[in-house]
Amino acid sequence: MTLYRLLHIRHHYHGKPVLCIDDWSVDKNRITGLCGPNGSGKTTLLKLLGFIEDPTHGTVLFKGRKQNIYSGRVRSSVTFLPQESFLLRRSVYNNVAYGLRVRKNKGNEAARVNQALSLVGLEPEEFAPRPWYALSGGEARRVALAARLALRPGVLLLDEPTASVDAASAHLIKEAAVYAHRRWNTTLIISSHDLLWLRDICQDMLHLFSGKIFGSGRKTIIFGPWQKTEPGLAYRILSDGQLFKAGRAPEDLRNAAAVLDPEDLSLHISAQDVPAEKTALECRLIQLALEQQSGRIQASVFAGQTEFCIYLDAKTLSGRGFEPGKRVWLAYRPDRVKWHDA
Amino acid sequence: MDFFLKGIVQAFELLFSGDAETYSAIAATVTVSGYAMVASLTMGIPLGFALGHLKFPGRRQARLVVDTMLSLPTVFIGLLVYAMLSRQGPLGHMGLLFTLPGIAIGQTILALPIVIALTASAVEGMDANLRTTLLSLGAGRLQLVTGIILEVRHSILAAALTAYGRVMTEVGISMMVGGNIKWHTRTITTAIALETSRGKFATGIALGMVLLLIAFAVSISVSFLRKK
Amino acid sequence: MKIQLFVIKVFFILACTLTIAAPSLRAEDISTLLMATTTSTDNTGLLDYLAPYFTKATGIDIRWTAAGTGKALALGKSCDVDVLLVHAPDAEKQFVAHGYGINRQQIMYNDFIIIGPASDPAGIMGLSANMAMSAFKNGKAGFISRGDDSGTHKKELFLWQAAGLPRPEKESWYIQTGQGMLPSINIAAERSGYILTDRGTYLKYAHGKNENPPLVILVQGDESLRNQYSIIEIDPGKCPNVKSDSAKSFSQWMAGAEAQQLINEFTLMGRKLFIPNAGQ
Numbered sequence: 001m002t003l004y005r006l007l008h009i010r011h012h013y014h015g016k017p018v019l020c021i022d023d024w025s026v027d028k029n030r031i032t033g034l035c036g037p038n039g040s041g042k043t044t045l046l047k048l049l050g051f052i053e054d055p056t057h058g059t060v061l062f063k064g065r066k067q068n069i070y071s072g073r074v075r076s077s078v079t080f081l082p083q084e085s086f087l088l089r090r091s092v093y094n095n096v097a098y099g100l101r102v103r104k105n106k107g108n109e110a111a112r113v114n115q116a117l118s119l120v121g122l123e124p125e126e127f128a129p130r131p132w133y134a135l136s137g138g139e140a141r142r143v144a145l146a147a148r149l150a151l152r153p154g155v156l157l158l159d160e161p162t163a164s165v166d167a168a169s170a171h172l173i174k175e176a177a178v179y180a181h182r183r184w185n186t187t188l189i190i191s192s193h194d195l196l197w198l199r200d201i202c203q204d205m206l207h208l209f210s211g212k213i214f215g216s217g218r219k220t221i222i223f224g225p226w227q228k229t230e231p232g233l234a235y236r237i238l239s240d241g242q243l244f245k246a247g248r249a250p251e252d253l254r255n256a257a258a259v260l261d262p263e264d265l266s267l268h269i270s271a272q273d274v275p276a277e278k279t280a281l282e283c284r285l286i287q288l289a290l291e292q293q294s295g296r297i298q299a300s301v302f303a304g305q306t307e308f309c310i311y312l313d314a315k316t317l318s319g320r321g322f323e324p325g326k327r328v329w330l331a332y333r334p335d336r337v338k339w340h341d342a
Numbered sequence: 343m344d345f346f347l348k349g350i351v352q353a354f355e356l357l358f359s360g361d362a363e364t365y366s367a368i369a370a371t372v373t374v375s376g377y378a379m380v381a382s383l384t385m386g387i388p389l390g391f392a393l394g395h396l397k398f399p400g401r402r403q404a405r406l407v408v409d410t411m412l413s414l415p416t417v418f419i420g421l422l423v424y425a426m427l428s429r430q431g432p433l434g435h436m437g438l439l440f441t442l443p444g445i446a447i448g449q450t451i452l453a454l455p456i457v458i459a460l461t462a463s464a465v466e467g468m469d470a471n472l473r474t475t476l477l478s479l480g481a482g483r484l485q486l487v488t489g490i491i492l493e494v495r496h497s498i499l500a501a502a503l504t505a506y507g508r509v510m511t512e513v514g515i516s517m518m519v520g521g522n523i524k525w526h527t528r529t530i531t532t533a534i535a536l537e538t539s540r541g542k543f544a545t546g547i548a549l550g551m552v553l554l555l556i557a558f559a560v561s562i563s564v565s566f567l568r569k570k
Numbered sequence: 571m572k573i574q575l576f577v578i579k580v581f582f583i584l585a586c587t588l589t590i591a592a593p594s595l596r597a598e599d600i601s602t603l604l605m606a607t608t609t610s611t612d613n614t615g616l617l618d619y620l621a622p623y624f625t626k627a628t629g630i631d632i633r634w635t636a637a638g639t640g641k642a643l644a645l646g647k648s649c650d651v652d653v654l655l656v657h658a659p660d661a662e663k664q665f666v667a668h669g670y671g672i673n674r675q676q677i678m679y680n681d682f683i684i685i686g687p688a689s690d691p692a693g694i695m696g697l698s699a700n701m702a703m704s705a706f707k708n709g710k711a712g713f714i715s716r717g718d719d720s721g722t723h724k725k726e727l728f729l730w731q732a733a734g735l736p737r738p739e740k741e742s743w744y745i746q747t748g749q750g751m752l753p754s755i756n757i758a759a760e761r762s763g764y765i766l767t768d769r770g771t772y773l774k775y776a777h778g779k780n781e782n783p784p785l786v787i788l789v790q791g792d793e794s795l796r797n798q799y800s801i802i803e804i805d806p807g808k809c810p811n812v813k814s815d816s817a818k819s820f821s822q823w824m825a826g827a828e829a830q831q832l833i834n835e836f837t838l839m840g841r842k843l844f845i846p847n848a849g850q
Contacts, residue, residue, distance in 0.1 A: 052474050070483050080478035086471035089493055099479035147479060157478075429649035429811050439650050440604060440635060521635030524618070536636075539750040540613050541778045563583045 002064070003028040003155065003187055004049060009058035011044055011211075019044045019055075019211045026189065026204075031181055033198035034191035036208035037223060042191035043083065045208065046157045049189060050080030076103060077154035081161060085137075085144035092117070092135070093128040096147045103151070116150035117143075119179060121172040138169030145173055149180055156180055158190045162197070170194075174201075195307065199289065199298070209257050214340045220260040220308045221340075222246075226253040233334075239304030242281050246337035259338040265310045267299065268329040269320055278331035283308065285326050288317070301330050349547025356548055357555070363524070363533075364552065371529040372556070374442045374516070375509045378449035382457050382509075383502060385450075390461025390501075391491060394468075405462065411455035416448075420518030423448040427519065440521040445529070448515035453505035460504065464497030465490060496568060503564055510557065530556075603816040605634040606643075606651040608721050609750055611799070612636035614770040614838055617655075623832060624823055630816045638750075640719030646670055646802070649809030653817040654802045655824075657721040660728065662800055671802035677824050678833050678844040679798045682725055684789035685755070685772060686711070686764035694764070699792040703733040709743040712763030716754050717746025725797065726766045732794055759784045768797055770843045777839045799844070801825075825849060 004026040011019040019041040026032055026049075034042045047053045048060055051067060051074045059066055067074045079099070087095050096113045100106065114124040120142035127135075127143070135143060141161070148156060158177060162170035178201055180186040192198050198205065207214055207221060214221075222244060226234040234249035236258075246258045266278070267285075274280040283301040290297055296311045299322065308330055312322065322328065356364040393404060425431050427439040427447070438444035468490060476489040491498065513531045520527030522536060530553045537546040611617050612634065621632050637645070639658045645651045647670050654671065656662060666674050684694065684702055691711040694702040706713045716723040730737050738744040745763065747754045751771040758765040765785070767775075776783045789795070801821045806814040823829055825848035833846040 047474070050474075050478055052477050069477065072482070075477070075480045075482065078478075079480070080474065082471050082474050082478070084469075084471050086469055086475045088472075088475070088489070102480045102482070102485050144475075151480065429809065431648075434649075434811075440633070523633045523635055526633055536613075539609065539752055541752045541774055567583070 001028045002026070003062070005061040005064075006048070007059045007061065009048065009055045009060070011048065011053075011058075012056045013044075017211060019048070021045075021058075021213055024206070024213060026187070029181075029185045029187055030204060031188040031190070031202045032204040032206060033202035034189065034206050034208060035193075035195060035198060036191075039210075040208040041211040042208055043159050044211070046080060046159050046189065046191060049155075050078055050157045051075075052080060078157070079148045079151055079153040079155070080157040081145055081148055081159060083159040083163065085141040087132040087135070087140055087143060089132055091128070092122075092130045092132070092143050095132065095143055096128075096150050099147055099151045112150045112152075113146075116146040119149055119176045120146045121168075121176075122146065136166075138165040141165050142169055142172060142176075145176060149176060152184045153180070153186055155187045155189070158188065158192075160192055161190065162192060162194055196287070196300075199300075207259075209340050210255055212340070214257075214259060219262070220265070220310075222258040222260070222306060224253060224256060226256060228253065238281075238306050242303055244281065244303075244306070245279060245334045246339075247335040248337065248339065250339050257340045259340055260308065260332060261336075261338075262309055262311045264333055264336045265308060266331045267301065267310055267312065267320075267322065268331055269322075271329050274329055274331045278333050280329040280331045281308075283328055283330045285322055285324050285328050288312075288322070288324055301328060303330065345544040346547055348544040350551055352544055352548035353551035353555075357552060363528075364549070366525050367528050367530045367533045367549070368552065368556065370442060370527060371510060371531070371553070374445045374449060374520075374529060375506060377443065377446035378453055378509050379502065379506055381446065381450040382453035382505060386454050386457025386501075386505075387461050387491060387498060388487075389454075390458040391465055391487060393458060394462035394465030395490065405459075408455050408459050408462070412459055414452065414455070416452060416512040416514030417518065418514075419448050419451050420515040423451065423515065423519045439519065440523055440527055442520070442527060445516050445520040445527060448519050449509045449512065452512060452515065453509050456505040456508060457498075457501050460501030461494070461498055464494040464501070467497075468494060499564055499567060503561070506560060507557065510553065510560075602631040602633055603653065603813055603820055604651045605632060605653045605655060605820070606641075606645040607634050607636055607655040608639050608642060608657055609636050610657070610721070610768050610770055611655055613752075613774070614843060616833070616836055616844065619836055620824075620829065620832060623828065624820065627823060627828065628816075628819050630819060632820065638716075638718050638720035639724065643670075646804050649804065649811060652804055652812045652814070653820055654804070655799060656802070657797055657799045658724040659798050659800065661724060662802060666802060670805055670808060672805045673818070673821060674800050674802045675821055675825050675848065676798055676800045676850070677848050678830075678846045679796050680769050680844050681790065682722065682766055682795040682797050683769055683772060683787050684764060684766050684795075685758070685785040686788050687762045687784065688786045690788060691762075692764065695788045697789060699729055699789060699794045700733040702789045703729050703735060706743070706764065707735060707738065707741075709741060712743050712745055712758075712761045713738070714754055714758040714761065714763045714765040715744060715746045716751065717748050718750075720751075721797070722751060722766060722768060725795075729766070729794065755785065764788070770838060773839050773841055773843070798847075 002025045006021050006024045009019060009021040010017065034045065036042055048055055051069050054069060062074055088098060093113055096116055097109055100109050100112060117124045117127055122139065122142055161173045174197060177188055181188050190198065207219055222236060226236055228234050228249065232247060232249055234246050234253055236244045238244055250256055268274050271280060281303045283303045285299060285301050287300040288297055297314060297317055299310050299312055301308050426433050427444050428434055472490060472493055476486050481489055511531060513535055516529045516532045517535065520532065522528050522532040530549050534546045534549045537549065617634055624632055639656045639661065642654055642656050643661060643665055646654050662674055665671050692705045694705045715726055727737060745761065747757050751767055752775060755765060755767055755775050801824055803814060803817040803821055804812045806812050830846035830848055833844050836843060
């Protein structure tokens, strides 16, 4: 069942376009990951989904109906955790209880507050009476998440929930988010730089770049800086010194990103196996994961810091002896690289 | 300079002997500034919130007007209110001239820009994530307003204290609109002006000390509010 | 801090304020008579002395606001008071002639005096008022003027005119203070200048200086220095809201035997200050 549908969205800040989506929908009870570089419009998209802002143009349909910021239908089921965790100037307990009180949900307030705090790994007896200022960054983020979890929300929008917090907090936040999905069927929409985590838990992925969607599913995106050698051919020096070449390069490469479909990629044990029409990069196979929906196996290979995503079927995998940690050759066709520019 | 010491001694004499004239002036001061504060806070906080939070055309101009009004001289307000409340004036039929509510109207005009400007600054200076947080926790329109106001409560308290200081110590409005009528509209400040013109400097100092004591009591109550 | 506690505290403080303020919240009594008067009658305490007798005799509560004669007359013109007790005969006659007031009645007088430094650099000691004013114009010493349109100021302007002199508006020796009588005397003392004052204020001033003031009386007793106080009722034809009955009662009572006797008996620092002259 479609939960959100965004139609003809054009959102501007001070006249500058920041988000441009023609048609996109999110199904109920799913986990959707948003990825893209800084400034790609992830936070803006989450704010529109959270009905924190109205789009400059276009419609956000929630459960098939147009809603506005103050509509009770939205406010009672959608909750958003902003990137900078902001706490009200009250005790931890009152911060977590605020949403329940606003909803006039007073019956089992204390129990729900304590449960939410426990979920994010904060001992209720110790933390509930603390004032807002006596918390570390990671603890504050977890209190902010607890305040959302206490509401048992229908939709939980998380904006970089694990950015700039300690490893222990990040782990607890991830667990709590997944718990909400399992326990209350909460629809999760998460933006994060932690691609491994997103790939691990998300059923859908949305790639944003310069305010535009350029594909859902698992694509490899290579950002600049690009250099041009001859017209139509650009290259990017990867962090291990190898060159990634791409044809059909646009004139203006300043904001351009190259997109590779997993179908255009292949993985080979030695350089000799690479087909003649393809170019190869020497990579290391980092991760193999089963995609539960399709039964395919997804492989992550890295050339330096750049990650490539590719699908393998089970037969190829066992036949050729791909194992994580192994050196492999990633073959691609420079002339099939797609470009995305702002 | 001996009248200064005499004044301090006399201040305590006036207070502890229960001097009726002094207590009448204290009551007038407290009443009138109380009215003015209740009125200016009930109007000023929502207006300040609107000015600081809402984006509407003419907002910058409105801000400029409020900031200018911070410098309204009290005698000028006194004159304006007198012109309004005089029996010949547009509100003359209400019979508010030479009454405490009349003075309170003038003092409200004095305090209102202070409350509006400081509330607006406090609301403006508030983290943009506060609105996001309140909304995402389910706050409706009204809860959003009260939530933001409660977040800036300490700044609003400071605004109220500043406004109260100005209201309690002004002479121009009380003199012009109140007429310094003994037992009725004589406030502490107009009494000081009168005692000074009578040459009773020590009594003037004493009344000034009494005013300071009231200010001290108010500050104590506010610090009691501020306690975490 | 708990929000509820904060709100409770706010209400607690509000309640305390209202408890203190409550006694003065009583409704304004409409049977009160409102008078505008000059600072001299208020500052000397004459009105505080007379008011209880008046209220006892008539049952009317009287309140007054003290201002310079100029402002008192302005309050009368704008119908904001019911009755005036002022001391500027020319301005009063004009006020009545323009139809703002009725039944102008003289009540009492005291006198103005010219005071100055004991060394008397202008040499006016014992002169008539006219000659004294002429002596100032050579500018040997400063002359301090109230410059505030008060009765005293009006009297001073009258004296320049009576002496056949132009009003010394811009002379360097002529200092206009724009302040009340006592502050002006203090300025005169600081500048060792001369000043015209009513006797009552001077007595208070001298008393404040332990009867050894730097400024002494140099000219007094001249007929032109008489300071006449009168009562004017505001014309109910012009101002329908005024309490003309109460105003009339006050005017009649002040001119009556009881009040005249009381005024005669009123003293300040042991000295008689006002001479009743109603009906003369």
